[in-house]
Amino acid sequence: MKQLSKSVYYTGTLNPNMRVFDVIMRTEYGTSYNSYIIKGASQTALIETSHASFWDTFKEDIDSVLNGRGIDFLILNHTEPDHSGCVARLLQEYPNLTIVCSQPAALYLKNITNIENLKIQIVRDGDTLCLGDKTLRFINAPFLHWPDSMFTWLEEDNFLFSCDFLGCHFCEPEVFDTRIHYPEKYQDALKYYYDCIFGPFPTFVQKGLEKIKDLPIRMICPSHGPILTSREYIANAMWAYKTWSASKANERKLIPLFYCTAYGNTAKLAEAIRKGILRTLPNAEVNAYNLIEHTQDELAALLNSSDAFLIGALTINRDAVPPIWQLLSHVDAINIAKRPAALFGSYGWSGEGFANTAERLKGLKCKLFDEQFKVNFVPSEADLAAAEQFGAEFAKSL
Ligand SMILES: Cc1cc2nc3c(=O)[nH]c(=O)nc-3n(C[C@H](O)[C@H](O)[C@H](O)COP(=O)(O)O)c2cc1C
Ligand SMILES: [Fe+2]
Ligand SMILES: [Fe+2]
Incomplete structure (x- = not known):
């Protein structure tokens, strides 16, 4: 427990040993599940609970702050179980508390808690809740990072309870920014958290920043x-989010070709197609990448920021090969929809690599070029000329 102001307390739980979060994130610095108590003159609010496995620590901490006082409101800025995990247990202790959340959150909460007749107060953008001498104002923040996300603003103290926004997985036992022991690691964690959690929603990030930019945040x-708590760290996080979410159109059209090859045939096709694309679009940035020679992060970043892309999928044992699947499992599925894509490759007899990759690209809602360029075993000179033509045609379709 830490006291943030006369009536506001931090009651978060630390999870320093967590190493994977939400399946998709490495968490080498652990994390904390932050929660807060506001003791108003007449009523008390708890903001967020904790992960279910931290109930005992969480309860001890809130009890020490409450000191016999009840909880009138539980404010859930979104319902992801890292923060809503203790709701059911909390309701056993405080059956009369009212949950305050957004409309979609109320819907999700029914199926997250499986409790009938939850006492819920739905709040809309700009609504306020009075705790006597303290006023909470709710700010809708959809898709930051769930559809139900919102921020809570404490008017008298100028505190912004920002949900996952501007946070990171970084277990800092001293809690405050003024006592971060490894500032560069914090910055690392802030960026990685942004990339994984908010990267898919840049326009919502901009809208969220717009909503809070004029608040006198303390x-x-x-x-x-x-x-x-410090001007420096607050400005740093806001500036970082602003920069990272700014739309970045490529100066030159970026059209990478990603391929795998066991005997060099698909590689030859990649080179011929590359030439063909450049014939149509001489100013485009068109490079071919053999997947096993580059890091996953590099490849995924290229794919996600491309204007169009091609996959060179050979067939081995009736399928495309694991590096292709790995790459296509690291795409930003939210933003890649409608991205033009084309397929090419060499095969021996059955050629399932193409059909299976095509299915994946369709599943991602990419705009798949009608024609696929397949060659049986070794491409002849005529095949290579046709591959070049295929590249030129694909480029014309962009
Ligand atoms: C271990 C192995 C398994 C293969 N399995 C298939 C297969 O199931 N179906 C098929 O059409 N071709 C299969 N092939 C043939 C390759 O797709 C073919 O040799 C192709 O030309 C390889 O392209 P690359 O030179 O780009 O590696 C297999 C090749 C190898 C080496
Ligand atoms: Fe979340
Ligand atoms: Fe979270």
């Missing part, structure tokens, strides 16, 4: 990682 109280 503290940012996120749901994970250090509480930001």
Whole structure:
């Protein structure tokens, strides 16, 4: 427990040993599940709970702050179980508390808790809740990062409870930004968290920043990682989010070709297609990448920021090969929809590599070029000329 102001307390739980979060994230610095108590003159609010496995620690901490007082409101800025995990247990202790959340959150909460007749107060953008001498104002923040996300603004203290926004997986036992022991690691964690959690939603990030930019923020109280109290750290996080979410159109059309090859045939096709694309679009940035020679992060970043892309999928044992699947499992599925894509490759007899890769690209809702360029075993000179033509045609379709 830490006291943030006369009536506001931090009651977060630390999870320093967590190494994977939400399946998709490495968490080498662990995390914290931040929660806060506001003791108003007449009523008390708890903001967020904790992960279900931290109930005992969480309860001890809130009990020490409450000191016999009840909880009137539980504010859930979104319903992901890292923060809503203790709701059911909490309701056993405080059956009369009212949950305050957004409309979609109310819907999700029914199926997250499986409790009938939850006492819920739905709040809309700009609604306020009075705790006597403290006023909470709710700010809709959809898709930051769930559809039900919102921020909570404490008017008298100028504290922003920002949900996962501006937070990070960084287990800082001293809690406050002024006492971060490894500032470069914090910055690392802030960026990685942004990439994984908010990267798919840049326009919502911009809208969220717009909503809070004129608030006289004194503290940012996120749901994970250090509480930001210094001007420097607050400005740093806001500036970083602004920069990272800014739309970045490529100066030159970026059209990477990704391929795998066991005997060099698919590689030859990649080179011929590359030439063909450049024939049509001489200013485009067109490079071919043999998947086993580059890191996953490099390849995924290229694919995600491309204007169009091609996959060279050979067939081995009736399928495309694992590096192709790995790459296509690291795409930003939210933003890759409608991205033009084309397939090519060499095969021996049955050629399932193409059909299976095509299915994946269709599943991702990419705009798949009608024609696929397949060659049986070794491409002849005529095949290579046709591959070049295929590249030129694909480029014309962009
Ligand atoms: C271990 C192995 C398994 C293969 N399995 C298939 C297969 O199931 N179906 C098929 O059409 N071709 C199969 N092939 C043939 C390759 O797709 C063919 O040799 C192709 O030309 C390889 O292209 P590359 O030179 O780009 O590696 C297999 C090749 C190898 C080496
Ligand atoms: Fe979340
Ligand atoms: Fe979270």
